[in-house]
Amino acid sequence: MPELVFFSGTMDCGKSTLALQIGHNRSARGLQGVIFTRDDRAGEGKLSSRLGLVTEATEAAPGMDLHAYLVDRLSRGGRVDYVIVDEAQFLAPEQIDQLARVVDDLGLDVFAFGITTDFRTKLFPGSQRLIELADRIETLQVEAMCWCGARATHNARTVGGEMVVEGEQVVVGDVNGPAAEVGYEVLCRRHHRRRMTSVSAHAGALSPDVLPVAPPE
Numbered sequence: 001m002p003e004l005v006f007f008s009g010t011m012d013c014g015k016s017t018l019a020l021q022i023g024h025n026r027s028a029r030g031l032q033g034v035i036f037t038r039d040d041r042a043g044e045g046k047l048s049s050r051l052g053l054v055t056e057a058t059e060a061a062p063g064m065d066l067h068a069y070l071v072d073r074l075s076r077g078g079r080v081d082y083v084i085v086d087e088a089q090f091l092a093p094e095q096i097d098q099l100a101r102v103v104d105d106l107g108l109d110v111f112a113f114g115i116t117t118d119f120r121t122k123l124f125p126g127s128q129r130l131i132e133l134a135d136r137i138e139t140l141q142v143e144a145m146c147w148c149g150a151r152a153t154h155n156a157r158t159v160g161g162e163m164v165v166e167g168e169q170v171v172v173g174d175v176n177g178p179a180a181e182v183g184y185e186v187l188c189r190r191h192h193r194r195r196m197t198s199v200s201a202h203a204g205a206l207s208p209d210v211l212p213v214a215p216p217e
């Protein structure tokens, strides 16, 4: 039976790498897939992973009907054996419904990869709809780590390394972006709640008023 599978995780947990691996394994078996993505770090129409691999993809633009796109492609004699969607959290809920129709009406497997929650710990609308509709949800096994060494479960948005909690839900940035700009860092919940990024933790460690013991006389 074809399935709608949601592979979820934090940023930096290897989602895009797994998406590329699934595509590679299937094309090695002679299967042809369609890869959708939105706002990939490598630019429009690309699916890239942090390990440096890049492949061509179709940009799932706002308002695009993904089901109609695939029906059109099939009716022109194109071949589609499976569908991969990266950055699925950025899709509109209606587009997730379209993906469910691709599974049910076109009989194709759809593998969607996305972050569940935003920098304020709220579900992205696309991820919420995937949780509601998916046949199966897989939590990625390659776990990202907080600076403290604990399992990172939350995404923080940073400006100049300091965590911010206000702003638009979607601002494209990266975990390795320039320090002064909007970036992201994965944290454990404890440090997300305390707004302690690696930069602010380091600054705190250097500040004399939070030294755990008094300095020698």
Ligand SMILES: [Zn+2]
Pocket: 146, 147, 148, 149, 150, 187, 188, 189, 190, 191
């Ligand atoms: Zn931590």
